[in-house]
Amino acid sequence: MDNLRKGFPVLKRYTYLNTAASGLLPEKVxxxxxxxxxxxxxxxxxxxxxxxxxxxxxxxxxxxxxxxxxxxxxxxxxxxxxxxxxxxxxxxxxxxxxxxxxxxxxxxxxxxxxxxxxxxxxxxxxxxxxxxxxxxxxxxxxxxxxxxxxxxxxxxxxxxxxxxxxxxxxxxxxxxxxxxxxxxxxxxxxxxxxxxxxxxxxxxxxxxxxxxxxxxxxxxxxxxxxxxxxxxxxxxxxxxxxxxxxxxxxxxxxxxxxxxxxxxxxxxxTGINKIEAQVVKLKNFAWQKFAEMGLLEKYVLERKEHSSLFNIKGDDTLFHHLRNKDIITSQRGEGIRVSFHYFNTTDEIEELTEAVKEKM
CATH class of the missing domain: 3.40.640.10 (Type I PLP-dependent aspartate aminotransferase-like (Major domain))
Structure with a gap:
């Protein structure tokens, strides 16, 4: 897993869950x-x-x-x-x-x-x-x-x-x-x-x-x-x-x-198949966590296909709470958008859900 995170210095500073807004710039680029x-x-x-x-x-x-x-x-x-x-x-x-x-x-x-x-x-x-x-x-x-x-x-x-x-x-x-x-x-x-x-x-x-x-x-x-x-x-x-x-x-x-x-x-x-496998792993892990916490729209839960981008229930207070913890997300629609790419980890998803629980 550490190999997938190499070359992205921002990951040492933030829990970056915002690729859907702006992807990271790799060191090689x-x-x-x-x-x-x-x-x-x-x-x-x-x-x-x-x-x-x-x-x-x-x-x-x-x-x-x-x-x-x-x-x-x-x-x-x-x-x-x-x-x-x-x-x-x-x-x-x-x-x-x-x-x-x-x-x-x-x-x-x-x-x-x-x-x-x-x-x-x-x-x-x-x-x-x-x-x-x-x-x-x-x-x-x-x-x-x-x-x-x-x-x-x-x-x-x-x-x-x-x-x-x-x-x-x-x-x-x-x-x-x-x-x-x-x-x-x-x-x-x-x-x-x-x-x-x-x-x-x-x-x-x-x-x-x-x-x-x-x-x-x-x-x-x-x-x-x-x-x-x-x-x-x-x-x-x-x-x-x-x-x-x-x-x-x-x-x-x-x-x-x-x-x-x-x-x-x-x-x-890196290998696109390796990337895909990691994205699927993160998506499924996040889906289960968010569903258990009641953070997703009802119709989203009823669909078979989804990406690694989610909109969870949350307001300005939660958004700023996450930012104060250096968890980077976006406000979109009526909630908070989080997105996971191959360099993210399940530990970061756990960190996100724990921070959300603090404001529930």
Missing amino acids: FEFRQNHDLDFLISASILKERQGGILTDVRETVGRFFNCEAHRVALVPNFSYGFNTLLEGFEKPKKALLLKGDYPSINWPVKSRNFEIFYAAINENLEDNIRKALTENKPDFFAFSIVQYINGVKLNINFISELKQEFPETLFIADGTQYLGTEAFDFDSTGIDVVISSTYKWLNAGYGNGFILFNEKVEGKIEPKHLGFGSLQGKYKAHEGNFLGKFEPGHQDTLNYGSLAVALRLLEE
Whole structure:
């Protein structure tokens, strides 16, 4: 277990249960960033002459880690940029399906455009609600979070794949920001059309970098409008009108995207199966503790699938009590959000529950 915690100095200072808000910066990523900017300081444009090779390595690393060919990987600064660019590529009007109460960066951009919108409710019957909404409304696209940001409700990847087979004409657009990095994810086997993700949470890659994974069938169904000199730069963007290039119109930041490659290689070294096993262990341990203490919503308890992100009952008093004990959490919705990644321990969950009991 100590090996999983190496390289995260903040864990010596805090009981950090807040990856769902901001992931930790690994020492290896920090060292890369220092060395990168030192190179830029002393070599300026000579470093930037290597930009194409650096970004190609990042793109190919992302593709390898998630099983998506590199020419179907776009590098974007964050989820919101990528998603808005994607939406602008739809001919309007289109019919959209959303989850009611999903992450604002999904629902707000859709609502701000001229789409006809339908909703599926997030409750104990979430999967049935989605299937019913798809059947009745036949939307052109379904945009959703794989893991809900407030309470950690999770859609099973196999269910999403089965649903895509049932409704092949609907584009499935998934936000992986609260999910990717917690378990093995084979994009090409899922059938999902598009996955977009920021990487500062569970992938521990810092801010200012993200990516989009595309199914081969997406090109031709969406026509993004963004273009710029950067749209033609690099191994996979060699011609004007290149689909990938329309998501990368400007100069790309080798510092931030390079950080993503280093973070993914660290996860590869640790082993994604090992990470997944530890996350499952923590999730199940926390679930049992929270259920016994009556800290979870009733419908959450009735679901079979959940993430390692939970929203427990608590108010300002409890939140500040935890912070005074150096237990780092977030206030979300009507409770307190706690989240556990592979570097956390069951002892830390015990520490959290004991602190909660002090205010019950």
